[in-house]
Amino acid sequence: MQPNIKTKYLLDSSNQFYQETLGYKPEQTSLQQIPEFKWNEFATQRGLNPNSSGIYLPRNQTAIIRDENPLSLFHEYFGHGIYSEQSLSGRKLVDLERRLLEEEKREFSTGKFTLEDVQRFRQQNQTFQELDGFRKQNLLQYETFAIWTEYLLSGENGLRDLFGRKYDSLTGQEKEVVNSAINFSSQYGNLATFYVSSLARKTTAERVKRLLEDVYGSKLQDVKFALLYGSKKEFSDIDVFMVGKGIPNEAHSDWLDVKYKSHKEFNLGLKNFDVRILTPLMNGELIFGDRNYFEELKKQILSQPITEEAIKHNLKWSSRMQRLKEENTEDDFLKNKFDGYSKTYLANALALREGLRLFTKEDLLSYSQQEKPIELKGGTEKNAIRKYDGNVSTASF
Numbered sequence: 001m002q003p004n005i006k007t008k009y010l011l012d013s014s015n016q017f018y019q020e021t022l023g024y025k026p027e028q029t030s031l032q033q034i035p036e037f038k039w040n041e042f043a044t045q046r047g048l049n050p051n052s053s054g055i056y057l058p059r060n061q062t063a064i065i066r067d068e069n070p071l072s073l074f075h076e077y078f079g080h081g082i083y084s085e086q087s088l089s090g091r092k093l094v095d096l097e098r099r100l101l102e103e104e105k106r107e108f109s110t111g112k113f114t115l116e117d118v119q120r121f122r123q124q125n126q127t128f129q130e131l132d133g134f135r136k137q138n139l140l141q142y143e144t145f146a147i148w149t150e151y152l153l154s155g156e157n158g159l160r161d162l163f164g165r166k167y168d169s170l171t172g173q174e175k176e177v178v179n180s181a182i183n184f185s186s187q188y189g190n191l192a193t194f195y196v197s198s199l200a201r202k203t204t205a206e207r208v209k210r211l212l213e214d215v216y217g218s219k220l221q222d223v224k225f226a227l228l229y230g231s232k233k234e235f236s237d238i239d240v241f242m243v244g245k246g247i248p249n250e251a252h253s254d255w256l257d258v259k260y261k262s263h264k265e266f267n268l269g270l271k272n273f274d275v276r277i278l279t280p281l282m283n284g285e286l287i288f289g290d291r292n293y294f295e296e297l298k299k300q301i302l303s304q305p306i307t308e309e310a311i312k313h314n315l316k317w318s319s320r321m322q323r324l325k326e327e328n329t330e331d332d333f334l335k336n337k338f339d340g341y342s343k344t345y346l347a348n349a350l351a352l353r354e355g356l357r358l359f360t361k362e363d364l365l366s367y368s369q370q371e372k373p374i375e376l377k378g379g380t381e382k383n384a385i386r387k388y389d390g391n392v393s394t395a396s397f
C-alpha cells in the first residue's frame with residue numbers, strides 16, 4: 001500500500017528535518033500502513049493489543065502503523081526506525097533478531113509447527129535469551145527515545161495537541177522519563193538530545209557550530225575561536241577546542257568533549273609548544289571565530305624559535321601526567337588519557353630538542369619509538385625518560 005497524501009507529506013517534511021539536523025534520515029526502515037478496517041484482524045493475529053496504533057519489527061526493520069496515525073508514524077518509523085539504523089544498540093538488536101530468525105527457520109524448515117513449539121524452542125535457545133536480556137536492558141531508552149520523537153515531530157509538524165492527548169494517557173512513571181528527555185531537549189537542543197541518546201554523529205564544523213550554539217547560547221560571545229579536531233568518528237565524542245572567556249567549565253561527556261583555554265593559558269601554551277594546545281591548533285578545523293587570526297597562529301608555530309623553556313615545559317607536563325596516571329590506576333579512562341599525554345609530552349620534548357615540530361599524536365609516538373641516543377640534563381628529564389616505556393598509547397585525545 002502506497003502511503004496516502006497526508007502520510008506522504010509528514011514523511012517528506014520529517015525526512016527533510018532529519019537530513020538537515022543529523023545529516024541522515026531513515027534509509028533501511030520500511031513503512032507499512034494497515035487500513036483502519038483491517039487493523040483489528042491484523043493486531044489479533046500478531047498478538048497485539050487492538051487498541052495499539054502501531055508496531056516496529058526489528059527483524060525486517062519495518063514500521064507498521066494503523067491507518068494514517070501521525071504519532072504512530074513518528075514513534076515507529078522515525079523513533080524506532082532511526083534508532084535501529086543509527087545507534088549501536090539498535091543495530092545490535094536488529095542483528096540478534098535476524099540471527100534468531102535464521103535459527104528458527106532452520107529449526108522449523110520441515111513440517112508444521114505451533115506457536116507453542118516456537119515458544120518452547122525459544123526457551124532453550126541462546127540467541128533468544130541474549131536478545132531477551134538485551135531488549136529488557138534497553139527498553140526504557142528505546143521507548144523514551146521513540147516518545148520523545150513523537151514530541152519532537154508533532155512540534156515540527158504543528159500537531160502538538162495530538163501529542164498532548166497522548167501524553168495525558170501516559171502513566172506517572174512514563175511521564176517522568178519523557179519529561180526528562182523533553183527538558184533536556186529544551187535546554188540543550190534537538191541535536192544534543194539525539195547525541196545523548198547515542199545516535200551516530202555526522203561531525204562537520206557547521207553541525208558542531210549549531211550544537212555549540214544550542215548548548216552554550218550567549219556564553220559563546222566571548223569565545224575568540226573554536227576548533228573541531230579529533231577522530232570525528234560517528235560513535236566517538238566530538239572534540240572541541242575553544243579559546244576565550246565566558247565558558248566556566250570544560251565539559252566532558254561520551255558525546256562531547258570541550259577543552260577550553262583562557263587567553264593567558266593559550267598564549268603560554270603556544271609559546272611553549274604545549275601538546276594540548278598544538279594538537280588542536282595545527283590539526284583542527286575552524287568552527288567559528290577569526291580565520292585570519294587562526295591562520296596567523298599556525299604560521300607563528302611554524303616560525304617561532306624553539307626555546308629551552310619550551311622543551312622543559314613539555315618535560316614537566318610529561319612528569320605531571322605520569323603522576324596523574326599513577327594516581328588514577330582504578331579509572332581506565334583517566335589512566336589511559338594521562339598515560340597518552342605523558343608519552344606525547346615526552347616525545348614532543350625530545351623532538352623539539354632536535355629542532356622538530358611534530359603536531360599529531362601519531363607522529364609524536366612514532367618519533368619517540370625510533371632508537372636514538374638522547375642526552376638530557378636535569379632530574380625531571382631523567383626521571384621522565386626512565387619511566388617512559390615507548391608503548392603506543394590507545395588513549396584518545
Ligand SMILES: [Zn+2]
Pocket residue numbers: 075080143146
Ligand atoms: Zn515503541
